[in-house]
Amino acid sequence: MPEPMKVDVLIVGAGVVGLACAYEFSQNGYATVLVEQHSGFGQETSSRNSEVIHSGIYYPTGSLKAKLCLRGNRTTYKDCERFGVWHKACGKLIVSVVPDEEADLNALYERAKANGLSGMTMMTQQQARNFEPYIRCTAALYLSTTGILDSHGMMNAYAHQTADAGGTIVYGTTFLGAEKSGDGFRALLRERDGNELEVETGCIVNSAGLHAVDVARSCGLNTDEAGYRYYFNRGHYYRVSMSKSALVSHLVYPVPPKDQTTLGIHITIDKGGQVKLGPDNEYMDPGFSPDQWYRFDERKKESFFQAVSRYFPPLTRDDLMPDQIGVRPKPQAPGAPAQDFIIVNEKTRGFPGLINLIGIESPGLTCAREIARMVLDLV
Numbered sequence: 001m002p003e004p005m006k007v008d009v010l011i012v013g014a015g016v017v018g019l020a021c022a023y024e025f026s027q028n029g030y031a032t033v034l035v036e037q038h039s040g041f042g043q044e045t046s047s048r049n050s051e052v053i054h055s056g057i058y059y060p061t062g063s064l065k066a067k068l069c070l071r072g073n074r075t076t077y078k079d080c081e082r083f084g085v086w087h088k089a090c091g092k093l094i095v096s097v098v099p100d101e102e103a104d105l106n107a108l109y110e111r112a113k114a115n116g117l118s119g120m121t122m123m124t125q126q127q128a129r130n131f132e133p134y135i136r137c138t139a140a141l142y143l144s145t146t147g148i149l150d151s152h153g154m155m156n157a158y159a160h161q162t163a164d165a166g167g168t169i170v171y172g173t174t175f176l177g178a179e180k181s182g183d184g185f186r187a188l189l190r191e192r193d194g195n196e197l198e199v200e201t202g203c204i205v206n207s208a209g210l211h212a213v214d215v216a217r218s219c220g221l222n223t224d225e226a227g228y229r230y231y232f233n234r235g236h237y238y239r240v241s242m243s244k245s246a247l248v249s250h251l252v253y254p255v256p257p258k259d260q261t262t263l264g265i266h267i268t269i270d271k272g273g274q275v276k277l278g279p280d281n282e283y284m285d286p287g288f289s290p291d292q293w294y295r296f297d298e299r300k301k302e303s304f305f306q307a308v309s310r311y312f313p314p315l316t317r318d319d320l321m322p323d324q325i326g327v328r329p330k331p332q333a334p335g336a337p338a339q340d341f342i343i344v345n346e347k348t349r350g351f352p353g354l355i356n357l358i359g360i361e362s363p364g365l366t367c368a369r370e371i372a373r374m375v376l377d378l379v
Helices: 016-027 064-083 099-115 125-131 151-164 209-218 298-309 364-378
Strands: 005-012 032-036 092-096 120-124 139-143 147-149 168-171 173-181 184-191 196-206 231-240 251-254 266-269 275-278 320-330 342-345 354-358
Touching: 005 016, 016 032, 016 151, 016 196, 016 364, 032 173, 064 147, 064 151, 064 364, 092 099, 092 125, 099 120, 099 139, 120 125, 125 139, 147 151, 151 168, 151 364, 173 196, 173 209, 196 209, 209 320, 209 354, 231 298, 275 298, 275 320, 298 320, 342 364, 354 364
Parallel strands: 005 032, 005 196, 032 168, 092 251, 196 354
Antiparallel strands: 092 139, 120 139, 173 184, 184 196, 231 275, 231 320, 251 266, 266 275, 342 354
């Protein structure tokens, strides 16, 4: 085996967060290499989501999700402007469909104030109807800072900016593991042709998404002792006919359940103006083969229709067409409360310089650059 390559930072996983980390490190003068097992960036969670720029309303005050999302909302809009990425600050309505949901809507409003959000308006039924004439509700909370973006365009921008700053992104390359070596690590990689190579690095950023727990384990960390575990959860999306898509101009979300393990099946709008519904919340049995993860279950149509037609009455079953499935790495078991991001330098566990990013699901897209800045600070 040839002499190992020497770099400052080795990043594993070219989703939006890994790419944002590569951008951040390369811009700050670190010799940076990002490796990705797939043939291109964003092949998993980062390209199979609602593409929403979140405001930060849902997350417990003081949590990483709340703090990073609030800052990330502003940063994401700035990055879209700076890099010419398509985006739209279309705003969002969270609606109570029956009077019993209004107390929960008010609680969300109070949480949003505690989290430092701006641009919010509580709306009566009539005010909401003036905004969205075809939406049924008893009250609504309007969030002007919520928007949508082209996630592929954002990832592409980070990739190009990384390359322009001297960073390297290598696709078709699998991270096999690493061991401590001096003040850093010696990592083993396998290229698509089967060739293996070693990299000496002072820091490993584990941004492997669905595979982050496996990557942490392959670096020698006892993930069971650390409490790192994933429960794979998939969400289906349906597209809505263009005739009905034309009836909606804002994102529309129902009041979420109290445990906030899901935001409910909601209405989003893509770059082409087509409405999408989703995602649902399906934990997959450990025996569920990854080969089947993205096979669309069209039996979901009725539950989608029932969930959305209660607040969007013009919708019919014939308006729904299968779209995509996204798989999310949830750190909490089915029925357990939602957990915060885990972003940690594992020095207290004897692995200084191993930065683990665990449970990076929504609002990870919105938080990507702010997560990257936090990782840079940890290093």
